[in-house]
Amino acid sequence: MRARVVVTLKAGVLDPQGKAIEGALSGLGFSGVDGVRQGKVFDLVTRHTDPTKAKAEIGAMCERLLANTVIESYTIEIMG
Template identity: 70%
Template sequence: MKARVIVTLKNGVLDPQGKAIEGALGGLGFGDIASVRQGKVFDVELTGSDKEAAKAELAQMCEKLLANTVIENYAIEID
């Protein structure tokens, strides 16, 4: 079973890297950008087949390691 975990910065947390990317895109002539925020994607392959159990386990992985919940949110997608 394939899962995707998306980790993004919480609203209100400054993202200097996103700002720099935003500036660089502007420099390339992309004029219609309101803002850019950078995040992380983890593709996790699981051996089980129970989607609900997998979702719960992935949430634990996020809470314990994949995300720092002081500054980041996470979302879990399972195929």
């Protein structure tokens, strides 16, 4: 079973890298950008066949390692 974890900075947490990318985009002439937030994507392959169990275990992985919940939040998508 495949799953995708998306980790993003919580609202209000400063994202200097996102800001730099935003500046670079406007430098390229893309004038319609009002904001960029950089995040991370993890594609996992799990041996679980039960989506509920897979999601619970991946949630624990996020809490322990994949995200720092002081500043980041995460979503888990089971891709089947």
